[in-house]
Amino acid sequence: MKQRVAVLGLGIVGSRVRENLLEAGYEVTCWSRTFRDLDGEKSSAGEALADADLVSIYLKDVPMVREVFAQAKNSLKPGTLVINHSTIDLPTTLWLAEQCAAKACDFLDAPFTGSKEAAAAGQLLYYTGGDEELIGKVSDFLSVTSKGRVHCGEIGAATxxxxxxxxxxxxxxxxxxxxxxxxxxxxxxxxxxxxxxxxxxxxxxxxxxxxxxxxxxxxxxxxxxxxxxxxxxxxxxxxxxxxxxxxxxxxxxxxxxxxxxxxxxxxxxxxxxxxxxx
The missing domain is CATH 1.10.1040.10 (N-(1-d-carboxylethyl)-l-norvaline Dehydrogenase; domain 2)
Incomplete structure (x- = not known):
């Protein structure tokens, strides 16, 4: 059975990631500040990630990541894996890791290189930070949207x-x-x-x-x-x-x-x- 995935952020990259995940057979819920009337789209980030096994974040910047995650985190179920793909600062990456740990959730630091065409073709390249064994467990999931990954070290190194x-x-x-x-x-x-x-x-x-x-x-x-x-x-x-x-x-x-x-x-x-x- 495919994991249930929540995608937060439906900009140039997030919207195309969502399409690739759906095509690969994942059950996808999503949320964006601008409502797009998509299948699986929820009215709040908390609602989008409530039943997710895996959360992928593609939000714009530090203020949005902190605001959205602070509001939505109480809807996380223990054991959920949160992967941040947004390009943010180092303190916010470390803050996300702390927030996830407090909710008994796993966290990976995984920004990417590539943009519109690469996202549409599932050819992003992820830089990863965090537990290598955990990254290995989601390698098939990451492969849906990427051509590969470079492991950079502990959480924060990829940022x-x-x-x-x-x-x-x-x-x-x-x-x-x-x-x-x-x-x-x-x-x-x-x-x-x-x-x-x-x-x-x-x-x-x-x-x-x-x-x-x-x-x-x-x-x-x-x-x-x-x-x-x-x-x-x-x-x-x-x-x-x-x-x-x-x-x-x-x-x-x-x-x-x-x-x-x-x-x-x-x-x-x-x-x-x-x-x-x-």
């Missing part, structure tokens, strides 16, 4: 890993934007430049994915500016708690904050290049 990798992505797209505008201002064909850059030693899958859409002015969100700015703030908090200065992500975070304030919050974070529009 740190996700924030650190997002730091790289944000700084890379800012560098891509600066390099592109320099090339254009000095008369280099943007198409030629991006072809050269992608094949350069500095080239990456991120560059190959983002440069074509940046050239076309296509900023349909795969990962929004607001979310990347949020994650940059969490990364800066990690640096502060470790006594480490992070000048690159600090500068990019400031730029993303400005662009969010100027109407780019819901665009893909590759809209960083729009700062250089004439």
């Amino acid at each position: 740190v890993t996700k924030l650190a990798t997002n730091l790289i992505s944000a700084c890379t797209v800012q560098a891509m934007s600066e390099a592109l505008v320099i090339a254009k201002k000095h008369g280099v064909d943007p198409e030629v430049f991006t072809k050269a850059a992608i094949q350069n030693g500095s080239g990456s899958p991120l560059m190959a994915m983002k440069y074509p859409t940046m050239l076309n002015g296509d900023f349909d969100p795969h990962f929004t500016m607001a979310n990347m700015w949020k994650d940059s703030c969490y990364a800066l908090a990690l640096g502060e708690s470790a006594g480490v200065k992070l000048p690159a992500i600090s500068a990019v975070s400031t730029r993303m904050e400005q662009m969010c304030g100027n109407g780019a919050a819901d665009l893909d974070f590759s809209a960083l290049v729009k700062a250089y529009e004439d």
